[in-house]
Amino acid sequence: MDASDVGIFARESELLDRAVEIGVASGRVVGVSFPASLPADAETDHPLLDRVFAYLDGESDHFDDVEVALTVPTDQRRVLDAVRNVPYGETVSLDRVARMAGLDPDETGDVETARRALAENPIPLFVPDHRVRDAPGGAPDAVARRLRALEAD
Template sequence: MDDTDTGVYARESDRLGRAVELGVAGGRALSVSFPESLPPDAGSDHPTLDRLFAYLDGEEDSFSDVTLAITVPTEQRRVLDAVGNVPYGDTVTLELVVRMTSGLDHEADADLETAREALRANPVPIFVPDHRVTDATGATPPDVAETLRGIES
């Protein structure tokens, strides 16, 4: 993505049974969502959207080179950074995510809740693969998360 790249892009995914929507500003990914229907004002031609659809077709991609522009509290950002380090095809528990997150204690209820909140608030599913956390709900809808795990297995 280049620095002037701004807009909303989306396409219908037969694999997911819904659309995949990508928000971009200043060449950075702001959001990924899975609306039930295609937004009428979204463009359909974007190289990162092409990569998302190649991933949905089974092509392995870490998306580690996609620049993200996400705004969440610092502790939540550290959780999302930890989730971003879970490799393609692997799954982890929420406890392991908290263990992987600097400054959080996996035995502290408040820190476990911070991690849960971060996953639910994740603005860029797939790029931050909350579907790889098996015992906590992320921003990825449950049916989509199950499909993504199936793609990666």
């Protein structure tokens, strides 16, 4: 992505039955959402949206080269960074994510930190929280289920 890329980009997805919206600032993804309809102020042409829609059409893409800007507390960032390492097509437990992030899955506070980080994930898909099978994520549940099913095929 070019550092001059700035804006909101979105397209309707038949597979997800909603739009995919990506916010970009200084060439980094700062937000991803799945609104029920296409936002009026969103541009539809962006190379990253092309990749997302190729992925939605069944092309394997881990998106690990996508530059993201996470503005979350450090402990939550460790969790989200760990989730970026879960390979395409695999799912892991919340306990596994906690361990990957250097947290203790037997400590209630650490598990809550991991759960909160995933639930508040500002960039689902690029931080693929849909690959964590027993925790809430930043994408709507129906979207997460479709993404898991897509990657299982």
